[in-house]
Amino acid sequence: MASRLRPATLGDAPAVTALLNEIDTIEIGRPETDLHTVEADLKNPDIDLARDSWLAFEGDRLVAYGLLWDESGSERIDVDHYVLPDRQEAGERVLDALEVRALEKARENGAERAVVHLHLNVQPTLDTGLVAARGWEVVRRYHVLRRPLDRARDTRPEAPAGVRVRACATEADRERVHALYQAGFAAHFDFQPREYGQWLNDIGAEGLDWSTVWIVGTDDLGDAGFLLARDDREAMGWIRSIGVLPEARGRGLGGFLLRHAFAAFAARGRGEVGLGVDTANSTGAPRLYGRNGMTVHYAVDTWEITLG
Template sequence: MRPATIGDAAAICALLNEVDLLEIGRAGTELAEIQTDLKHHEVDLERDSWLLFDGERLVGYALLWDESGGERIDADHYVLPGQLPGALHLFDLLEARAAERAAANGATRAVLHLHLNTTPTLDLDALRERGWRQVRRYHVLARALSATADPPPQPPPGVTLRPCLAEEDRRIAHALLQEAMTDHFDFQPRTYEQWVDDIGAAAVDWSLIWVAYVEGLGDAAVLRTHNDRASMAWISTVAVLRKARRRGLGGHLLHHAFGHYAALGRDRIGLGVDTDNSSGALGLYERHGMSLDYAVDTWELVRPV
């Protein structure tokens, strides 16, 4: 066991892709994602990260971070099959550290959240025995793209999109995201500076994030995407203010992403959606041709500090 360093990013990425192959049948983790996680300003690598080795081979990885400033703590945990004692030791460490961080925030308990594939390499019975429980399910949806089938769409009347090339528009996008996503499960308010750190702004292609202006309402929606996954283009967020919903804006933003990436030569696009989302996002995406690729559960542990 030892903490991770920035120099371990490639080895961690390789481990996660090995797990991906077992869980979803293909490598789905990009090096930039791991680098962003390890550089997160709310992670103290010496105390919030752990690498598990079997001899010289990296077989497990865990990371913990705190975006709430309160009781809510997030964690990642990956381990190869056949490593149950090591996997449980990683949980001992991250659960204890989560209690420390929640206590430092003045909270009386730590509420940990962890995302796991619905058929993970981890022993779920062992997880349940530790007190973890499933609290939410997310679907990763995907859709085939082609330049012929997905031309750039015509916007609804009074709607225009602009990319976030200017700092002013990036701040507008952040403000819209904070307002539109506030009722979503597990939403944590973020300042602009925290948000740009979360998304690894230095490596972000801002031309792939758009703000939607609606005549009579002003700026009312954000489409955030990125093009750094080998397997598919990715839609990170479709966020529409409550006052602008039921106008076809969400569907237009989807098809804008479809057309944009089809024109770039991408043949597949995906996104993740909370299956209990009260805004009806799952049904919207399915109506526009997206279908289940794989599913992920949010697991929760409540621990007194």
């Protein structure tokens, strides 16, 4: 049966969530996509759903989904793509639409070409042979890590001498976390500078429990790092990002923040916590996470294509 495409609407969020969880179960062994996460994607003010989203149906069954967004305002475009393993024709139709729109969007930004990134599980439901044949190639690998938690073991760590930590409690604190994020991640692969309002949207600030965001400081440097976590995922507690200013690295601040978050999640009754990390991260983050008991849950590749 030939597939048909149409744009997504917010009302499609439950069907998209069900599709992504079916794919999660195939790729990583269990469903880990929450409805509110899909809704946040579809509500993103930077996305025009009529032009930047695609649902592929066979009859009444949703079999593939694509979404495109632009944080660079230039040539860098990001896309998501999901397809059931036995529906590759529908997946190709969504890829066609994604590529056409990515180049169009980059040219709307004034760029001559589009450099497009797509994140796929290392063993995805999408046939990577089809992707490679179109000119996509893997440029980066990420690991999603996880760690079991235990309330008795994971207690709040004692701060090192001259170090203090506080919860992100005020608007000024939020602005400070944004500044620390921009400075701490500026040299990272695929970093895109974001203004404060854009960043708030990126992290889903409207639904974020800010008591799971912390700022760490030292007597000599002042505020020097942060950890931004979420406790709204059904599968596990989630550490979205952790960053320390370059001049403060090597002083144990990252590990202290990590253990502080473990204790907070354990106290909330969580049995597991996870995070994602670039395996080529040059700051030593993968080693830090390993030393603190985190192990690989699954791996994700960044695929890239240049169009134009």
